[in-house]
Amino acid sequence: MPAALTAQQFRADLxxxxxxxxxxxxxxxxxxxxxxxxxxxxxxxERWQEYGIDVSFIDLAELPSFQHWWRLLDERQEEGRHDDA
Structure with missing residues (x-):
């Protein structure tokens, strides 16, 4: 699994x-x-799931901005780290 998704990588992916x-x-x-x-x-x-982030098409499709996407991805990524601990 790649390192954590960063805000810079998120923006680069977009x-x-x-x-x-x-x-x-x-x-x-x-x-x-x-x-x-x-x-x-x-x-x-699919790319962000490779980071171990539990996110779906519907999760993102329902949000109104890229900023909201980042907040959700960051939260889910943090949750995933706690689940692994």
Whole structure:
């Protein structure tokens, strides 16, 4: 399993699939409004699950911004660390 997902890697993952540079990703953007379709969302979910984060397509699809995504991923990642301890 890779090291922990960082905010920098999260932004880089989004940027890759939005065809942007990481610093261009506005975390306040709505994912659909930013151009993220369901296929790309599935790609991201699978990538983030490789970090051991328990997250699903529906978990993220229901949230209104990338910032909300990061909060959920970070919380789930932290929960996973406590479960492993």
């Amino acid at each position: 940027a890759e699939l939005l065809y942007q540079e990481p610093e261009e990703v506005d975390l306040d953007d709505n994912p659909v409004g930013a151009g993220l379709d369901s296929l790309r969302l599935v790609t991201l979910v």
